[in-house]
Amino acid sequence: MQGERRKAKDSLLYEDFHESISRLDLEHGRQRLYVAYSGGVDSHVLLHCCASIPRLKDKITAVYVHHGLQAEAESWAKHCEKTAKELGVEFLTLRVNAKPTPGESPEEVARNARYDALKSLINAGDALLLAQHREDQLETVLLQLFRGSGLRGLSGMPERMAFGAGVMLRPFLDTPKQAIIDYAHAHQLSWVEDPSNQSNDYDRNFLRNAVVPLLKQRWPAIDKTVARSAKHCADAQLLVEEVADELFGAVLNPEDKTLCISRLMEHHSHPRQLILRHWFRYLGLKMPSQAFIGRILSQVVAAGEHRDPVLSGQGYNIRRYRNKLYCLTNQSAQESLQDLVWPVGQMSIKVSHDRTLFCVPSSTGILREQWLSAKVEIRFRRGGEKICLPGRQGHHSLKKLFQEAAVPPWERDVTPLVYLNGKLAAVGDKWISAAFYDEKPQACVSLSLQS
Structure with a gap:
C-alpha cells in the first residue's frame, strides 16, 4: 500500500512538472533547449524532468x-x-571570470558573468531554461522591496x-520548493550542495536562511501570496509601459537619442519622471534613483537655456x-584624441573609441580620384579654423558654423577634420570645402560618421 501511494505521488509530481514545462510551449518550434545546470537540486530536477x-x-x-570561485567547482x-x-x-x-573588483557586488558580478556567457549560446529559436522556483521569486521580491524598487522591481x-x-x-516559477525536493527524493536524484549557500554574508542567503523561515512560521503560504502580488505588479507595469511608450515617443529625438x-x-511631474526612466531603459543604462531623476529635472532641465550644467551619474x-x-x-569626455593618417584604399577609419x-560612394562630394591620390589626414580643432562652403560667399569659422548648426559645445572638439594634402577638405560628415566639392554621378565620395 505504501509503495502504491509513493508511486501515485511520483506520478502526480511528474504530471505537475510536465505541465509546467509544456505550458511554456517548449515542445513547439524550439531548435535547442539549454538547461542552466549547476548540479544543485533545483536544476537537477529541471534537467531530469525535461530529459524524461x-x-x-x-x-x-x-x-x-564554471565561475572558478570555489575549490569544489571542478568536481561539480x-x-x-x-x-x-x-x-x-x-x-x-x-568558464567565466566572476571575480569582483573592489566595490563590486560578488553576487551581481557572478550573475552578470553567468548570463553573458549563456547569452552567447542562444540563437533564434533557442530557449534557455532556468530552475528558479516560487521561493526564489519570494526572495527576489523582498530584496527589491527592501531596495525601494518600483513596480518593475x-x-x-x-x-x-x-x-x-x-x-x-x-517553468518552475510557480512551483514550491518542497515539490522540487519531493520529486528529487522520489526519483532518487543525487545533487551537490554549495557551502556558500549557508553564508549569511550575502543578502539572498540571509533572507533564505534567517528571514523567510521565520515569515513562513506566521504566514505558511507567503511564497504563493507574494508571487500573486508580483503578478499584479507585473500586470500594472505593462499598462504603465504602454503609457510610457506613447509619452516617450513624443519627446524623443531618435536621430541623436536626446x-x-x-x-x-x-x-506634469510624474509623467516627466516616467519619461526619464523610459529614456534610461532606451539607452540601456542602469535605472537611476528617484533622487537622481529629481536632480535631472531641477538642475539640468530647469536650468536656463544658455547655461551648461553637468550632472554626473554612473558612467x-x-x-x-x-x-x-x-x-x-x-x-x-575623457578621451584623448590623436591625429591620424587615413590608410590608402581603406574605406573607414576609427576616430575615437566609439565612432x-x-x-562612401556618392554623386556629390569629393572626387574619388582626388581622394585616392591625396594624403588624407584626420585632425581635431586647435582653434581658428575656417572653411569656404559651396554656394556661400567668403570663409566661415568653424565656431560660427557649429553655432549655426546647433552642434553642442562638447561635440565640436571631437568632430574629425579631414585634410587632403594639408588643406581642410571636410568637417566630419557635416560640410565639404568648396575647393574640394564636386558633382559627378558615381564619381565622388562623401563622408559618414557613425557611432
Missing part, C-alpha cells in the same frame, strides 16, 4: 557555468557532466523574457544644449 519528455530529449544541452563540473551523460543529453561547460522575475537571440524561460526639453516640460553625464537633453558617456568615419 521524449519530444524534448534530443534538443537538450545541459550547461554548467564533473558531477554535472556525469549526470547529463546518464540522462542521455548533451553537456557543455562554460516588485514584479519579480518574469516567467518568459527575451534572451540573446531567443528566450529565457522559468529628449526635447520643451515637449518634456509640457507634462555618464547629463547635459542640455538649447532645447535638447543629452546623456553622454564619461569615456567620450568611425566612413568614405
